[in-house]
Amino acid sequence: MEVFFYSNPGRTQLVKVKTYMFHFLFSILIALSNFNPSPSPLKSIYFKEKRKIDIPEPSDICVRENKEGYAVVSDKGIVYLVNNDFKVEKKVNGDWMDLEACYDAKEGLWVVDEAMRKLILLDRKNLEELKFVSIPFAGARNKGFESLGFSNISEKYWLATEKQPCLFYELNSQFQVVKQFQIKGIEEVSAITFYQGFWYVLSDENSMIYKCSEEGKLLFSWRVNVHNAEGIAFAGNGDCLVLSDDLATVFFFDPLTE
16 A cells, blocks of 8 residues: 655645555445344343252252252252242252252152262152162263253253263163263353253353253353352243352343343
């Protein structure tokens, strides 16, 4: 680019700009007028309220099968049943080490002991252990399965490890591993749940909620700012519930929209 100046006392006057400079600027304006960026697959969700719960170090939450409240598990190895106001109705401290996930199925309440690599089925009435399923996974005690969910469409379970690597396991109704996979774009998992035909994956370290297809494709994501987020569930009205471990608090957000 060449610009020519002549100087007069006290001021400088632009005299001539070469023709190609005009064409260059004009082409930029045309390009900007035609620029139409695609929408970002990331949104924030809107906070509504929070409720403190009388449960130390809660690590996951799920809707109870009868819809009359929630089940919550604790790092302390304790299982709780709470009502819709999050008042504890029942708790059991079994011979478990590190409960990290739960899902209330027709046959009973499934909980995951990360340290022991076990899926444990509990009687819903008394929270007594009925049976367990062992799923081997190499690594330290706190590097096992972090999350559990069930698709009522495919009738398959998902198990997930936390990170490094973040692995997903699909299991059939007999808890046999059907496949193992990773989801591009998800590097850490705190909890998973299935809701209205899609999987929702919570990441504490990345402060995200991911929406995934049943085939394991990442479809959308939302930013969620909850300290030490460890559990996710959906209320009957569609509100998204995120459970904080350190704060022992359930955070309510508006239904997720894209």
